[in-house]
Amino acid sequence: HHSFWFAQPKNYSEGLQEDKKIRNCIKNYIQKNRKKSSNRKIESDSSSEVITHIEIQKEIDTIHVIIHIGFPNLLKKKGAIEELEKDIQKEVNSVNQRLNIAIEKVKEPYRQPNILAEYIAFQLKNRVSFRKAMKKAIELTKKADIKGVKIKIAGRLGGKEIARAECIKKGRLPLQTIRAKIDYCCYPIELS
Numbered sequence: 001h002h003s004f005w006f007a008q009p010k011n012y013s014e015g016l017q018e019d020k021k022i023r024n025c026i027k028n029y030i031q032k033n034r035k036k037s038s039n040r041k042i043e044s045d046s047s048s049e050v051i052t053h054i055e056i057q058k059e060i061d062t063i064h065v066i067i068h069i070g071f072p073n074l075l076k077k078k079g080a081i082e083e084l085e086k087d088i089q090k091e092v093n094s095v096n097q098r099l100n101i102a103i104e105k106v107k108e109p110y111r112q113p114n115i116l117a118e119y120i121a122f123q124l125k126n127r128v129s130f131r132k133a134m135k136k137a138i139e140l141t142k143k144a145d146i147k148g149v150k151i152k153i154a155g156r157l158g159g160k161e162i163a164r165a166e167c168i169k170k171g172r173l174p175l176q177t178i179r180a181k182i183d184y185c186c187y188p189i190e191l192s
Contacts, residue, residue, distance in 0.1 A: 002053050003055075003056045003057075003058075004055070004057045005056070005057065015058070019056050021091050022054070022056060022063075023054050025087055027051065029083075029087055050070040050109075050112075050118045051070075051114075052068045052069065052106050052112045053068050054066070055068065061096065061097055062098045062100055063092075063097050063098070063099050064100045065088070065100065065102070067101065067103050067104070068104050068106055069105060070105075070106050070109035070115045072103050076103075088101075108144045110140040110143065111141075112183070113183045113184060114185045116141065116185070117185045117186075118187065119133075119137060120134065120137050124189065124191060125191060130153050130166065134166070134168045142170075146171070148169070148170065149170050149173070150167065150168070150169045150173050151167070152165060152166070152168075153166050153167075154166075
């Protein structure tokens with residue numbers, strides 16, 4: 001987690017729980033608004049609001065929340081940040097602390113594994129072939145100039161009765177090298 005603050009040992013657990021409440025509140029707000037917009041069919045792309053990570057910086061009188069997001073469409077709407085601030089203030093109950101929310105767009109969104117996972121999940125929900133979705137995700141990573149990628153999908157693929165796992169690798173992926181920077185994401189979905 002990306003948290004930048006200091007606390008006395010007896011207050012540390014409270015600060016940690018407060019961080020978790022803030023993160024959950026932000027994720028719930030985005031999911032709730034995504035469902036509203038998909039019901040109205042405003043946006044066709046479900047990967048429009050994927051949070052890569054949330055940074056929380058606490059000072060004595062302020063809490064700075066920086067949301068790193070792939071494609072900030074919903075949060076750019078008028079009054080969205082103010083509504084999110086009110087939700088977080090209710091959840092955290094911090095009367096003497098100001099809340100400051102900033103949104104940063106990720107420079108290369110397809111370098112982030114959770115954006116790719118959400119993209120593949122969206123493709124699978126729209127009944128696209130799983131192999132086609134995996135190959136398209138690898139194409140997107142090529143544009144982002146990544147050295148290597150490995151995508152693994154498991155479950156009842158293609159509507160078959162027996163569950164199996166399919167994997168595609170492209171490029172270098174040194175799992176045994178400790179100093180290699182490797183990002184990872186696991187993203188479960190349910191198809192109805």
